[in-house]
Amino acid sequence: MNKYRFPKKKILNKKTILVTGASDGIGKTASIYYARYGADLIxxxxxxxxxxxIKTLILEKYFYRVKIQIFEIDLININESKCFYLVKSIKNNFSHINGILHNASILGESNPIINYSSVVWQNVFKVNIYATFLLTKFLLPLILESVNGSIILTSSNVVKKGKANFGAYTTSKFATEGFMKVLHEEYRHSSIRVNCINPGRVRTKMRITSFQNEKKKLFLPKEIMPVYLYLMSDESIKDSGKVFNCQELIK
Structure with a gap:
């Protein structure tokens, strides 16, 4: 397949993929495209x-053969007991998982560090970092049962040079790339690959709400899906420890 074009065959057949933040935006679109290319979904x-x-849309209108399990989880309140229950519930329906897309993120508030709310700062890190760590920790045994497992984390343009007044979000995305590199090193001799996707400027509710006067071109979520498909497919087996910048790859 051409890496960053929509493939012509179901490259995700017999794979089970877990997506966080699947209710809206990029997570919703990725879930639909993963199903379209043959994956079962959590x-x-x-x-x-x-x-x-989303489950109804996928099953009734497009991909009735796809198996889907849904979980209502607010990642601000994530803890070990909830992760234990999640993994137990997944095991009742799936023997393993082949991929994890850590898509869920929150932006926090727009304030300089001196005025930044400590509560908001903590919540941003709970969702963007702690939840990623905790879910990965509990899901690793399931993905280790698969062949050529793929873990994708979500970075941002803010990592390139930082962004004033968005300290919690920016710092959390630096930490996300650091977490990816650590996980890559820990599993570099296994069949698991770990990468980050930087979606770039994408038309999502969070971005439009936060940057109302933005005049630069925004991608639609579906336009960047070839990168998400590539990294979940066996075509990307040799790619690990990298950051994939959608704006540079999708032409």
Whole structure:
């Protein structure tokens, strides 16, 4: 397949992929495309109604043979007991998972460090970093049962030089890339690959709400999906420990 074009065959057949932040935006779009290319899905989000709508959309209109399990989880409140229950529930339906897309993130507030709310700062790190760590820790045994497992984390343009007034989000994305590199080193001699995707400027609710006067071109979530498909497919087996910048790859 051409790495960054939509493939012509179902490259994700017989794979099971878990997506966080699947209720909206990039997570929702990635879930639909993963199913379109043959994957079974485990969808995590904080809005149960939206998750059910996505499940219905996939099963009734497009891919009725796909198996889907949904979980309503607010990652601000994630803890070990909830992860234990999640993994136990997944095991009842799937013997293993082949991929994890850590897509869920929150932006926090726009304030300089001196005025930044400590509560908001903690919440950003709970969702963007702690939840990623905890879910990965509990899901690793399931992905180790698969062949050529893929873990994708979500970075951002802010890592390139930092972004004033978005200290919590920016710092959390630096930490995300650091977490990816550590995980890559720990599993570099296994069949698991670990990478980051930097979606770039994408038309999502979070971005439009936060940057209302932005005049630069925004990608639609579907336009960057070839990168998400590539990294979940066996075509990317040799890629690990990298950051994939969608704006540079999708032309």
């Amino acid at each position: 969808l995590l989000g904080r809005n149960l109604n939206k998750l059910q709508q």
